[in-house]
Amino acid sequence: MIRIEREGPRLTITLNRPEKANALTFEMLAQLAQAVTNNADARVLVLTGAGKVFSAGMDLAEAQSGLPRNPVWSDASEAIAEFPGLSIAALNGTLAGGAFALALPCDLRVAVPNANFFYPVMKLGFRPQPHDPARLAALVGPARAKLILMAGEKISAEEALSFGLIDRIATADEMEAVLERLTEGVCAASDAHLRAIKAMIDG
Template sequence: MIRVEDRGGCCTITLARPEKANALTEPMLHDIAAAVTQSTARVLILTGEGKVFSAGADLDGMKAGLGLSPAWEAASGAIAAFPGLSIAALNGTLAGGAMGAALACDIRIAVPAATFFYPVMRLGYRPQPSDPARLAALIGPSRAKMILLAGQRINAETALAWGLIDRICDAHALIDTAMSLAEHALSADPGHVAALKRMTNGDTP
């Protein structure tokens, strides 16, 4: 399940399945896509409950074909298309298919204990179609292959050095840090925020 809080120009989506390490189910992915698409906020913050951001796909769901569901691309695509500033506030480890939602955000911050891995090679699955390109755009093709093909699990310091995340902050300050990064976007005209984002993405303003 997810929790959505939409107020003051900021939409916060929290993965709220801590007893399953916030493993993503198909309904959760649909709910994320719907929440992002329907929001009129200027800032989107994506975070998790507990000590893990997300362990990736729900294992029972994978047995039922979740890995091939278009819901993955619907969720990450909605986040990527969000016209305001999107921030992944990673409260813990980011793994597997959950990588897509974080990669689609504009900024990623994480706690010191976070680790990052995408075990598609070992498990025999393919990543979601847009994930490898977004990963390579952030950290370069060789490092993307280190994660996807060589199955490397990296810590927060390495993720910061590679450019996978943009800041490391204490767990108790995670959301406050996200809000501080959102301050200028929250006080700006939504059209101005959207135009600057398009320009930064290389699109026509």
């Protein structure tokens, strides 16, 4: 339910369950964590979705099996956060709920113009994934994090850009060209140079 493609220095992982709006299952999260870890020598990680939605979040059919609190979420999220190259969430559509756990740890986020962003944990009675509130607040500030997580506001791509939640807006036709532009320098650099600069930024 995920597609893994490695082309030279670039690793692309696609959430590939479009008939279910790429709702995340235990299997998908475990496969994603393993794929990122096994390709730590890649210089670029692109995470995207098949179809018109990046991900609707957790598959609610698996909620009763304990998925909301399963450590597989942290495994996937931390694998992305610890990726030593440049990670980009190419948001081909709406980002919802637990799928924030995959997009927030990426270094950059690029979204299509019609993408929406919402995290309905207050309404559904779930808690956010463990690292999400702090990562969200680091990007958009505490008040806007509360606007999304507590007030349950749905925000547009334009609002997400102004908040700092995403870094670029690109149409589906423009997305690949934008990704190539953003990763050109990283792909041309040495591994040591890439990792040194990322370490200087991340501390």
